[in-house]
């Protein structure tokens with residue numbers, strides 16, 4: 001009997017591949033992604049070949065490996081040049097939108113309104129917005145809004161709301177991102193970043209810059225601060241790939257969305273987030289406990305009742321810390337989210 005490498009017999013080999021065929025991509029038992037979605041359901045996409053999750057949920061490393069495999073496919077002609085070009089353009093576009101979150105001044109656009117650009121500019125000017133004065137990222141966001149509410153499915157009220165209410169929010173977020181870039185802070189979890197955050201809240205970029213400089217001078221080690229970054233021209237090319245902006249196809253109606261919006265699934269109310277890292281082992285100072293007690297006494301009976309209802313001591317402490325943090329900085333998004341987590345739990 002001939003030896004089959006890795007198998008005891010031909011029968012065993014056959015049975016093995018018969019059983020395995022159920023689980024390969026395309027088979028009835030192929031692995032699905034299974035990532036938990038914000039809607040509370042799980043992702044039903046097939047997992048990428050050789051990965052645990054789909055392209056959307058696999059994370060950057062899986063996406064990088066997927067691109068490498070696609071590249072090999074291009075060389076062996078199992079992936080067409082057109083498919084490769086489309087995928088590369090999409091990746092470039094994603095890279096740009098991610099980079100915009102860090103620096104909204106980077107040039108580029110993800111939507112090209114073509115001949116309608118003038119109509120868009122006029123429409124924005126009527127609402128008192130100078131499109132050329134916006135950061136490229138914010139202007140791009142506004143173009144998508146215009147397409148949605150003026151072209152795709154005209155709704156004057158939604159467009160007005162977008163410009164009057166949402167645009168200032170977008171701009172404030174962009175201004176904050178620019179301030180971070182100007183401070184040269186890349187990692188926001190460090191001491192310098194926290195000092196800068198407090199200073200930014202108290203009084204603008206100059207104060208924050210002074211705080212960061214003082215901290216650098218005191219520590220003597222430039223931990224995460226790179227003052228040159230952001231001061232260089234942001235015009236250097238972001239990726240070697242061209243970003244192909246979305247554009248209406250000439251000849252056709254072009255504006256694709258025709259069906260009514262599907263109703264959004266209700267959001268899952270998050271509980272209080274789990275603390276990151278190991279629990280604190282250092283005993284809490286009497287100072288901190290006294291301060292937390294002070295905070296608890298200052299709040300109303302409703303919050304005190306919430307505190308009483310928490311069974312575990314360490315959870316109570318966490319509750320008090322989140323409460324104090326929120327009381328000290330009501331406009332801090334993270335503190336607000338943590339506090340709302342507790343409120344949701346007791347509703």
Ligand SMILES: [Zn+2]
Nearest residue numbers: 033043054057
């Ligand atoms: Zn998925």
